[in-house]
Amino acid sequence: MILRYVGVQHLFAVDYAASAKVAWDNIKAEYTQSSLAHQTQLQQQLHQVDIYEARPFMGGKVASYVDKDGNHIELGLHVFFGCYFNLFRLMAKCGVLENLLVKEHTHTFCNNDGDVRELDFRLFLGDTKVGAPFHGLKAFFTTPQLSAADKAANALALxxxxxxxxxxxxxxxxxxxxxxxxxxxxxxxxxxxxxxQSIKRMWDPIAYALGFLDCKDISARCMLTIFQFFATKTDASVLRMLNGSPAERLLKPILEYIEAKGGRVHLRQGCKEVLYEDGPDGVPRVTGLRVGPEGREQLVQADAYVAALDVPGAKRLLPQAWRRFPQFDNIWQLVGVPVITVQLRYNGWVTEAAQEKVGRVGQGRAGRELKRRGGRLDWDQEVLYEDGPDGVPRVTGLRVGPEGREQLVQADAYVAALDVPGAKRLLPQAWRRFPQFDNIWQLVKDLRVAAGLDNLLYSADVFFSCFADLALVSPMEYFKEGQGSLMQVVITPAAPYMPWTNERIAAEADRQVRQLFPSARGLTNTWHSVVKISQSLYLEAPGMDRWRPDQATPVPNFFLSGSYTKQDYIDSMEGATLSGQ
Structure with a gap:
C-alpha cells in the first residue's frame, strides 16, 4: 500500500507493500516534523519512502539554507521547550537529540538600556533541585520584571x-x-x-514568541496550554536550542536516517495537483498526484495520501470541489500570521555587558554557599567619588542594587574585578584624563571567545518580541572567529513592516538592538539578512480552534497532517510531530 503526503514544502507517499513513492509539495510553510514523523514510523514498519521536495533544500518552517557567501540563513528562530516529548523521541530515534543545547532554566527579559531581568525557575534546597510547581511559584513571585502589585495580581489570575x-x-x-x-x-x-502592566511587560512578549500575536488577539487556550506544562512538568520551561543550523543539525541527520532505511529524496519536485475520482456513492478517492516542474510533470500514485501542509498550502492544493465537506471547508476559516526574521552580524559582542548584570555568578553551588555564609553578590551601578585639592579623585562609595532599591555602599578601599566592557561601563568618564584608565578604551573583547546572554531573550520595548545571539546559543555554524555576535530577531506583529524594504527593516532592527544593549552602541553591523513570510503560523485567535481539521478526512485514502490540524499543542514543532503520528 502506498501512502502519500502532500506537504507544505513537501508531499510524500509510502508503499505499505514495500516499494513506495513519497511526494513532497512545494507549498511554503509547514514544519517538517509532521511529515518526518510519518516517514520514520512507516519505515520502522518496513515501508519504503520516496520524498518529493519542491525547493532545493528540505525543512518547511524549520528550514535553513546557505547563501552564496556561505552564511546560514534561517526562516525563523527555533526554540525547543522541555515539554516537546514527541519531538524529542523522534530526534532520539534519528540520533540528533544530542544536538540540542540545554539553556539556563530562566526566561530573560531585556529592557531598554541594558536593564535585564529574569523569570528564574532555578530553585534549590541546599544542593537539591526543587521542581514543579514550586519552582514556577518561586519564579513568578521573585521576578523583577513585574512590580509587587503586578505579581500579586498575576498570582490571583493564575x-x-x-x-x-x-x-x-x-x-x-x-x-x-x-x-x-x-x-x-x-x-x-x-x-x-x-x-x-503584567500583560505589557511579561505576557505580550511571551505571546508574540508563541503565536506571533499579542494577548488581546491570542486565544486563552493557546497560552494556558503551555502554562499547564510549565506548572506540571519541572523541565517543560527549560529552553533548548540546536547547536547549529537546522539544516545541518536537525534536518540532515533525519534525512540520513530515512535514506539509511531505504528512503529516497527528490528535490525540486513539487506537487501541482491532487487527482481524484468520485465513487458511485459520491465519495472521492485520490488517484494520483501531478508533481514536478512545469513541462516535466509526472504522475505519482499510491494507495493512500497524507497532506503535510500549512494553512495556505492546504487552500492552494485541496480540490475546490472538496469544500462540500465541512472538514475541508473549515480550513478556509483559518489564516496565517506574517512574521519577519532578521539576522544581524556585529564586530563585537552585543549582550556581554548585560550578561554581567544578569549575574550568572551566584547561581551555582559556590554562589549559594557564599550566600549561606552571609556573603552578598550585588551589581555595582555607579562609582561615587570626589576630587581632592590636588585634583586626585578619591572614591566615596558605590551605588549598588536593582533600580528603585539602590543603596550606598562605603568602604576603605575598592577593587574593580571587571572585564574590559565592564570597566568601560563602570569607570567614570572623567577619569579618562588619566592614561591608565583611558588606555582601557583601546582594548576590545577577544573575538575568539563568545560572550553574552546564552539563551532565548524577550523584550517588551522593541518591535522584535524574541531574539537570540546565534553565535552563542547555536555556535556550530554561527560562531565565526573574529566576527562577534549574530543577532537573530523575530519581528511581530510583522504586518506593518512587510511593505518596508529589507534595508530599512535591517536598519531599524539594528537601531533597536542598540536601544536595548549599551554594549552594542560602539559596534558595527557588518552584515544582515531579512526573511519575510507572509503566512507562517496559523492565527490562533479566539474561536479558531474549532476550525482545525482532524487528520482523517472524508476522502478514505487522503489524510492531513501539520501543526494546524487538531491536536492539543499550539502551532509548533511538537504540534507538527504529534499530527504526523
Missing part, C-alpha cells in the same frame, strides 16, 4: 485558572483549557484579576 486543576487532574485541566478557546488571553487574564 491561581484561579485551570492550571490549578491540572496539578492533580491533568486531563480535566486540559478539558477546562480547551473550553477557553473562545476568549482572548487578555480578557480571561484581566477578568481573573490580572493587571494590564
Amino acid at each position: 491561581g484561579t485558572s485551570p492550571i490549578v486543576r491540572s496539578l492533580f487532574d491533568p486531563e480535566g485541566g486540559m478539558r477546562d483549557i480547551r473550553a477557553l478557546d473562545s476568549i482572548s488571553f487578555k480578557d480571561w487574564f484581566t477578568s481573573h484579576g490580572g493587571s494590564e
